[in-house]
Amino acid sequence: MKVTVVGAGNVGATCAQIVAEKNIVSEVVLLDIKEGLSEGKALDLWQTAPINYYDTRTVGATNDYSKSAGSDVVVITSGVPRKPGMSRDDLISINAGIVKSVTENVIKYSPNAIIIIVSNPLDVMTYVAYAVSKSSKNKVLGMAGILDTARYRAFLAEALDVSPRDIQALLMGGHGDTMVPLPRYTTVAGIPVTEMLDEETLAKIIDRTKKGGGELVNLMGTSAWYAPGSAAAQMVEAIVMDQKRVFPCCVKLEGEYGLNDIFVGVPVKLGKNGVEKVMEVKLTADEQELLVASAAAVKEIMDVVDGMNIL
Numbered sequence: 001m002k003v004t005v006v007g008a009g010n011v012g013a014t015c016a017q018i019v020a021e022k023n024i025v026s027e028v029v030l031l032d033i034k035e036g037l038s039e040g041k042a043l044d045l046w047q048t049a050p051i052n053y054y055d056t057r058t059v060g061a062t063n064d065y066s067k068s069a070g071s072d073v074v075v076i077t078s079g080v081p082r083k084p085g086m087s088r089d090d091l092i093s094i095n096a097g098i099v100k101s102v103t104e105n106v107i108k109y110s111p112n113a114i115i116i117i118v119s120n121p122l123d124v125m126t127y128v129a130y131a132v133s134k135s136s137k138n139k140v141l142g143m144a145g146i147l148d149t150a151r152y153r154a155f156l157a158e159a160l161d162v163s164p165r166d167i168q169a170l171l172m173g174g175h176g177d178t179m180v181p182l183p184r185y186t187t188v189a190g191i192p193v194t195e196m197l198d199e200e201t202l203a204k205i206i207d208r209t210k211k212g213g214g215e216l217v218n219l220m221g222t223s224a225w226y227a228p229g230s231a232a233a234q235m236v237e238a239i240v241m242d243q244k245r246v247f248p249c250c251v252k253l254e255g256e257y258g259l260n261d262i263f264v265g266v267p268v269k270l271g272k273n274g275v276e277k278v279m280e281v282k283l284t285a286d287e288q289e290l291l292v293a294s295a296a297a298v299k300e301i302m303d304v305v306d307g308m309n310i311l
């Protein structure tokens with residue numbers, strides 16, 4: 001199995017490191033447009049193999065997609081991150097062109113690859129990669145839901161003073177302030193969280209989750225990478241190990257949840273064929289309304305990309 005990560009910056013390098021350390025693939029290729037960056041990071045990573053005890057070979061190449069040929073999974077992290085005061089949507093004019101050209105190169109050398117998008121604005125960049133790759137909808141998906149639920153679970157674990165491992169949660173919608181955490185589907189080792197936290201505390205945690213990316217941008221001046229890199233690596237693992245894990249991921253909907261031709265986060269089953277099933281859970285009228293509003297916010301930005309005439 002071979003995995004390529006495009007973009008050897010903060011998220012890409014972290015993802016490559018975690019995939020390599022999991023020791024689940026024979027090769028991880030890192031690609032970046034910046035001369036020497038991916039070669040340097042791949043070499044540095046390879047020198048951690050004897051220390052961290054894994055065999056996965058890490059290889060770097062500056063913009064040479066032939067090195068990525070025959071990849072089973074490709075993670076696209078190339079693009080600019082936001083700075084304080086910006087929204088993810090503000091990145092569209094730069095990142096749409098980057099994701100387009102990267103996807104063209106990726107698909108040329110790995111026509112059967114499953115493509116995981118990380119670049120922002122996430123849902124719309126997944127749409128761009130899907131349109132450019134002309135791949136099937138099960139093979140192009142976006143990483144956001146694992147990250148957003150991880151934030152939600154981490155905040156809940158803190159408030160309840162329990163292990164984050166015991167918190168199971170579901171969150172749907174776009175990767176923006178309209179995302180829809182679902183307390184009704186959130187449990188602590190099977191116990192509904194609504195029985196363990198009062199409404200006000202839960203509402204504060206949900207609000208902090210929705211603004212979780214921005215909180216980190218304000219602290220660091222650029223966006224997060226440890227949790228995003230880990231989340232993308234978890235998706236890679238589910239696919240290459242054919243784990244059939246259920247995660248919220250950004251996928252193309254064709255009628256599920258009453259939504260059509262839109263890319264938003266929903267729970268899916270991930271295995272060797274990529275998105276093997278979209279899980280349709282029952283939503284209340286209020287929850288459905290929030291999901292529809294979130295999808296509408298994504299559609300607005302999809303329309304902006306359509307107006308750019310690059311697809």
Ligand SMILES: NC(=O)c1ccc[n+]([C@@H]2O[C@H](COP(=O)([O-])OP(=O)(O)OC[C@H]3O[C@@H](n4cnc5c(N)ncnc54)[C@H](O)[C@@H]3O)[C@@H](O)[C@H]2O)c1
Nearest residue numbers: 007009010011032033034078079080081118119120143228
């Ligand atoms: N989906 C999510 O939840 C999530 C989480 C974190 C970051 N992000 C997004 O991921 C992207 C990367 O974030 P980062 O913190 O790693 O940024 P970064 O600046 O550290 O790294 C981005 C890398 O992309 C490279 N790059 C730019 N254009 C390229 C091209 N045409 N071909 C190949 N490489 C190219 C840059 O040289 C740079 O090394 C941003 O758009 C950010 O908003 C998304």
Ligand SMILES: O=C(O)C[C@H](O)C(=O)O
Nearest residue numbers: 082088120213214223224
């Ligand atoms: O917030 C960002 O801009 C990056 C990413 O989408 C995140 O949620 O950390």
